[in-house]
Amino acid sequence: MTEITRDPRIIIFFAAVFASLLILAPMPSEDGLKTRLKYGLDLEGGSWLQLKLQGAIIQPQVDPIKILEKQFGDAFGAPVEVEWRQATTEYHITVEGRVTRAQVDDLGYPQATVTPRGEATRISIATSPIGVMMNYLQTSLDSDVRYLGPDPISFEVRSNVTREALDALLAEVGGTLAPGEAGFSEGVSEDTVDETKLILDRKLNRLGLADIKVRVVDNKFILIDLAGVTVTDAQEIVGKPGLFEIRIQTKANESMHVLYGSEIVDVSLPSGDRAGNWGVPFTLSEEGARAFQKAAIDTGATKNRMDHEVSMHLDNDLIFSAPLAQDLAASLEVAPMRSMIAQVGPDSQRAHELYIHLREGALPVNVEIIGSGQVTAALGEQFKKQVLIAGILAMLAAGFMVFYRYRRPKIVVPMVATSFSEVLMMLAIAALLNWQLDLAALAGLIVVIGTGIDHLVIITDELLYEGKMPSGKVYLARLSSAFGIIMAAAATMIVAMLPLFGMGFGAFKSFALITIAGVLIGVLIARPAYGRIIGRIMQEERQ
Amino acid sequence: MDPETFISKYEPRKMVAISLAVFAVAFAILGFTYINTGSPVRLGVEFTGGTIVTVPVIESEGELAAKLAGYPVLDLRDVGHRYMVQMGPMSDADYRQLSAMITSEYRDPEIKYMGPVYSARLIEQAKTYIPLSFLFMAVVIFLIFRTPFVAMTVIFAAFSDIVIAAACMTVVGVSLSMGTVAALLMLIGYSVDSNILLNMRVFKRKGKIEDKIAGAFRTGFAMTTTTLSAVVALFLVATFSYLVSPAFTQINILFDISIVLIFGITAGLMNTWVMNSNALRWYLARPKKAPARRQKR
Numbered sequence: 113m114t115e116i117t118r119d120p121r122i123i124i125f126f127a128a129v130f131a132s133l134l135i136l137a138p139m140p141s142e143d144g145l146k147t148r149l150k151y152g153l154d155l156e157g158g159s160w161l162q163l164k165l166q167g168a169i170i171q172p173q174v175d176p177i178k179i180l181e182k183q184f185g186d187a188f189g190a191p192v193e194v195e196w197r198q199a200t201t202e203y204h205i206t207v208e209g210r211v212t213r214a215q216v217d218d219l220g221y222p223q224a225t226v227t228p229r230g231e232a233t234r235i236s237i238a239t240s241p242i243g244v245m246m247n248y249l250q251t252s253l254d255s256d257v258r259y260l261g262p263d264p265i266s267f268e269v270r271s272n273v274t275r276e277a278l279d280a281l282l283a284e285v286g287g288t289l290a291p292g293e294a295g296f297s298e299g300v301s302e303d304t305v306d307e308t309k310l311i312l313d314r315k316l317n318r319l320g321l322a323d324i325k326v327r328v329v330d331n332k333f334i335l336i337d338l339a340g341v342t343v344t345d346a347q348e349i350v351g352k353p354g355l356f357e358i359r360i361q362t363k364a365n366e367s368m369h370v371l372y373g374s375e376i377v378d379v380s381l382p383s384g385d386r387a388g389n390w391g392v393p394f395t396l397s398e399e400g401a402r403a404f405q406k407a408a409i410d411t412g413a414t415k416n417r418m419d420h421e422v423s424m425h426l427d428n429d430l431i432f433s434a435p436l437a438q439d440l441a442a443s444l445e446v447a448p449m450r451s452m453i454a455q456v457g458p459d460s461q462r463a464h465e466l467y468i469h470l471r472e473g474a475l476p477v478n479v480e481i482i483g484s485g486q487v488t489a490a491l492g493e494q495f496k497k498q499v500l501i502a503g504i505l506a507m508l509a510a511g512f513m514v515f516y517r518y519r520r521p522k523i524v525v526p527m528v529a530t531s532f533s534e535v536l537m538m539l540a541i542a543a544l545l546n547w548q549l550d551l552a553a554l555a556g557l558i559v560v561i562g563t564g565i566d567h568l569v570i571i572t573d574e575l576l577y578e579g580k581m582p583s584g585k586v587y588l589a590r591l592s593s594a595f596g597i598i599m600a601a602a603a604t605m606i607v608a609m610l611p612l613f614g615m616g617f618g619a620f621k622s623f624a625l626i627t628i629a630g631v632l633i634g635v636l637i638a639r640p641a642y643g644r645i646i647g648r649i650m651q652e653e654r655q
Numbered sequence: 656m657d658p659e660t661f662i663s664k665y666e667p668r669k670m671v672a673i674s675l676a677v678f679a680v681a682f683a684i685l686g687f688t689y690i691n692t693g694s695p696v697r698l699g700v701e702f703t704g705g706t707i708v709t710v711p712v713i714e715s716e717g718e719l720a721a722k723l724a725g726y727p728v729l730d731l732r733d734v735g736h737r738y739m740v741q742m743g744p745m746s747d748a749d750y751r752q753l754s755a756m757i758t759s760e761y762r763d764p765e766i767k768y769m770g771p772v773y774s775a776r777l778i779e780q781a782k783t784y785i786p787l788s789f790l791f792m793a794v795v796i797f798l799i800f801r802t803p804f805v806a807m808t809v810i811f812a813a814f815s816d817i818v819i820a821a822a823c824m825t826v827v828g829v830s831l832s833m834g835t836v837a838a839l840l841m842l843i844g845y846s847v848d849s850n851i852l853l854n855m856r857v858f859k860r861k862g863k864i865e866d867k868i869a870g871a872f873r874t875g876f877a878m879t880t881t882t883l884s885a886v887v888a889l890f891l892v893a894t895f896s897y898l899v900s901p902a903f904t905q906i907n908i909l910f911d912i913s914i915v916l917i918f919g920i921t922a923g924l925m926n927t928w929v930m931n932s933n934a935l936r937w938y939l940a941r942p943k944k945a946p947a948r949r950q951k952r
Contacts, residue, residue: 164772342758343766347751481747482770484754488763494902502892502909509884517877552837555889555912559841562885563848566878570852573874593859600799600851605844607791611784612837616701616777620837627841 125641128633129533132540148543152550152622155496157489158339159346162617163479165308165332166272167300171264174287176244180205182285183219183248184235196241203244205235217362220251223410252281256372260301264290268301270477299332300477307374308477309334334479335617343486355478356470357425358404360411367423370407375400379470382463390463391453394470401448408436408444417441424454424466432456432466483617499554506558507531510565522649523572530642531564537633538626553622560630563605567598567634571643575650591643598639602631667933667940674930677922678815681822688825696821699830700729700767702781704774706742706750709734709904710761726753734905735897744771781836789814792843805854808934812926813846819926820919827914834911841912842919845882849875849927857935864939868932875927883920889913 117123138145153160177194180203184192190208197204211233216224224237239247242259246267249257255271269278275289275296282288289295300308305328312334316324325337338346356373378395385391396404407413413420413436423433432454436444443449454470456462487495511528518524538557542549574594575587605627612624685695692698700707705727710719712733719738720731727743745753750768757764769777793810800806817839829835856871857864893909 162770162773343768344751344755344758347754480770480772481768482772483768485765485767486758487765491763491765494904495906498892498896498903498906499909501896502889505888505892506885509888510881513877513881513884551906551908552834552912555834555909556837558889559882559886559912559916562882563845565881565885566848569878569881570874573877593855597851597855600795601844601848603799604792604795604847605841607795608788608840608843610791611780611788611840615780615784615836616773616833619833623837627844 119644121640121644125533125637128537128637132533132536135540135543136536149539150543150546150548151492151496152548152553153337153339153492154487154550155492155499155554156339157487157492158337159341159343159486160338160484161336161343161346161481162483163334163336164482165300165305165334166478166480167268167270167298167304167332168273168275168278169260169266169268169297169299169301170278171266171290171295172245172249172278172282172287173290174245174282174285176203176241178285178287179244179248180237187215187219201238201240203237203239205237207233207235209233211235214363220247248285249281253277256369258301258304264294268304270300270304272478272480299330302331304477305331305334308479312336329617333482333617340489342488343484346486347481347484355426355428357428359423359425360407360413361419361421361423362411368407368411370422371396371400371403373470375403376470379467382460382467384460384463388458389455390458390460391455392463392467392470393451393453396450396452398448398450401450405444405448408441414441414445424470495551499551499558503535503554503558503561506561507535510562514565514569517569518572522653523646526642526645526649527565527568527572530568530638531561534564534630534634534638535561537637538630541629541633542626547622547625549626550622552620553626556623556626557630560627560634564630564634564638567601567639568642570594570597571639572646575643575647587647591647594643595635595639598635602635605631665933667937670929670933671937674815674925677925678818681815681819684822684825685818694831696825697828697830698778699832699835700741701769701832702774702778704744704769704771705729706745706753706769707739707765707767708742708753708757709737709739709765710757711737711763713761722756723753725749734907735903736901737904739905739907777833785836785840788840789843792847796847799851800854804938805858805935808931809847809850809854812850812923812931813843815926815930816842816846816919816922819922820915823918823922824915829911829914832907832911834908835915838912838915838919841916842923845916845920846923846926849879849923850931852878853927853932853935857939864936868936872928872932876924879920879924883917886913886916886920890917 136147136149138147140146177196180194181192184194184205184207188207188209188211192208193206195204195206196202206229208231210228211226213224213226216226216235221235221237221239223239224235227234227236237244242262242265245265246257246259249255249267249269253269253271253273255269255273258268258270260266260268278289278296309326309328313324313326316326316336316338324339325335327335329335336346356376358370358372359367360370361367375397376394377397377400380393382390382392408420408422411420413422417436417438421433421435424431434455437455440449440452454466456466507528510531511524514527515521515524535557538560539549541547542553547553571591571594574590574597609624609627612618612620688697689695716731716733716738719740720728723731723740723742726749727745728740729743730739730741732739742753754766754768757766792813793806796809796813797803797806800809820839820842824830824835852875853868853871856874857867860867889909890913893906893913896903897905
């Protein structure tokens with residue numbers, strides 16, 4: 113017996129089983145004894161949301177001069193001449209007839225200088241070719257557009273736009289999108305995804321929800337698992353995070369975009385002053401403060417504050433509008449201001465509402481719910497019990513089948529014990545690697561019990577060939593031939609499981625993981641040891 | 656029947672033909688479904704987009720149906736102390752209303768919503784990944800077996816297992832879900848198991864081919880029935896445990912996985928022991944131009 117106890121396969125096997133038992137042993141924790149196993153939402157209870165970020169990354173190929181010709185030509189119905197001055201990074205546009213500053217403003221160029229020249233008007237716009245493209249996309253798509261980089265020129269459109277719509281838009285100015293995926297791909301840039309994810313994380317943490325998992329897939333999907341929350345609440349919380357926006361009035365009924373909620377870095381609780389006026393103090397990021405100052409100056413709000421009110425919008429609904437305070441207007445003339453207070457008057461309730469809006473409406477892009485669901489904790493508990501019963505029955509049934517075949521407890525008992533040890537090791541690996549055991553994973557585990565015993569049958573039969581146990585070299589040859597079969601079967605099973613990692617946001621990833629883990633544990637740890645043990649038992653029987 | 660007589664009694668070609676006929680029927684069923692619906696198997700809600708709700712039975716089916724009158728209900732059935740309702744695609748507003756109603760009126764509801772974006776993506780993925788997985792499997796099999804004829808029989812058997820399992824799904828009305836896809840993929844792995852056993856035994860051992868096949872069959876049959884018994888246990892618990900306790904209900908995902916595996920593993924028994932073992936007999940008995948490469952090892 114000394115020889116077998118020193119066999120490395122046996123040592124590894126028993127060490128692995130022992131380690132698995134240690135890992136799986138219930139440990140005292142805050143809420144009583146708990147094992148380290150983590151269950152999926154469908155067993156633990158909770159809800160999940162699958163969100164799609166609306167946006168596209170595009171590479172337009174277009175001549176900015178043509179854009180300006182079209183924009184100004186359409187606006188004034190007169191021949192237009194456009195000239196690009198590289199030295200001063202200015203576009204000079206000459207339009208026949210008279211053009212007012214306000215008309216140019218409308219086209220999205222508030223910083224232009226307009227000078228009459230004889231019968232014509234000359235407009236100088238200090239902007240780059242990129243600026244012109246961005247302006248064209250922004251105004252014609254009515255959406256936020258971000259410049260991503262120069263090589264090749266690409267932009268992120270932050271709305272639900274189609275390739276066809278963009279193609280049509282660019283065709284009007286003699287441009288196109290770069291061919292293929294590069295020219296147009298649904299999704300947003302990594303920065304935007306990260307920003308969105310961060311905001312969602314913060315928001316969920318603020319609500320004090322435990323066990324939140326926010327994952328990003330393919331730069332356009334965000335998956336959120338919320339333990340212990342109903343799907344209705346989950347949707348309320350994250351499904352429709354409002355798009356918060358600050359705008360400044362340009363004309364009587366028009367306003368321009370200044371910044372989104374993402375530029376608001378801090379919001380304090382509403383406070384009232386001695387006169388009973390309530391306000392919500394908030395702080396802008398440096399970038400936001402600069403954008404705010406620039407917009408206030410460009411629109412003329414610093415000079416004529418009553419005609420250029422600052423408004424706040426949540427999902428395009430107006431939630432607040434007021435002129436700049438006099439001292440703020442004066443300060444903005446000289447420098448960007450980061451701290452401001454949104455004054456709402458004597459209504460503290462309204463101040464509180466505004467506070468909530470300011471804090472929560474901060475996603476840079478709109479999201480669409482593309483999938484969601486929930487299982488309650490009680491139902492999950494019930495599923496767990498059923499799966500446990502199924503597992504026990506499966507093992508009994510498989511044990512019964514091998515007993516029926518071999519009718520020798522000396523073979524059947526080690527076989528069932530080995531199979532059981534494989535289950536232990538699979539669970540231990542799941543606990544160790546923090547896999548979430550969901551229904552699919554447990555189904556995989558039960559099925560692997562079947563395959564595991566399968567392979568033990570192959571080993572046993574290979575060794576028992578010709579009805580008796582061979583000895584020495586023949587035994588080893590047989591064993592290695594059995595392992596040839598098992599290895600080949602394991603390799604195909606692993607390859608077959610690969611698609612499940614990608615499909616449906618990995619809904620069956622756990623199934624694939626458990627199956628692969630089971631196959632590997634079986635092949636590398638449990639079955640080599642079983643081969644030795646069963647060989648030893650048979651040899652003793654023979655003697 | 657005694658495996659020896661079963662193996663050697665019949666003409667190999669006849670046995671192969673029987674298996675091919677079963678495959679042809681299964682293939683025809685998928686083809687017919689494809690012509691009628693545009694997809695070889697009936698697609699479940701995960702692939703078409705829609706909502707699945709299960710709620711405890713607290714009223715009659717009619718009452719529940721009346722409650723859901725405004726929604727695109729496709730199917731409503733009793734799954735053991737619970738009703739399962741499948742609904743087609745609906746607007747976001749409708750879905751919100753529905754989920755609010757369900758969560759407020761029922762204890763322990765289960766809701767699953769798959770939007771059109773999700774299901775379109777899933778179909779794309781299924782179309783790309785499943786053939787890819789099959790291709791990888793084929794490569795692995797070629798690497799293992801090297802002899803093209805043998806590799807082809809193994810690959811064909813795997814394909815036939817999947818086709819027969821999918822056809823059986825259509826016949827008994829199980830639609831394609833993530834669970835059934837996972838099970839179909841698993842069949843690729845399973846079907847290879849017993850074929851490898853068969854081939855290793857036939858090519859690596861000395862003796863009469865019929866004896867070797869009979870020996871392999873005894874082992875193969877034992878291993879397949881063990882797996883099958885575990886899967887049947889899973890199927891019974893997933894499907895009928897509600898009869899034992901009022902707390903239990905049918906578990907869809909387990910039902911899907913186990914029923915497809917039962918079909919596929921059974922088909923695998925036929926494809927390995929009726930088709931491939933006889934194909935091997937024929938292959939080794941054919942007039943030889945060159946000896947089979949691996950036979951001597």
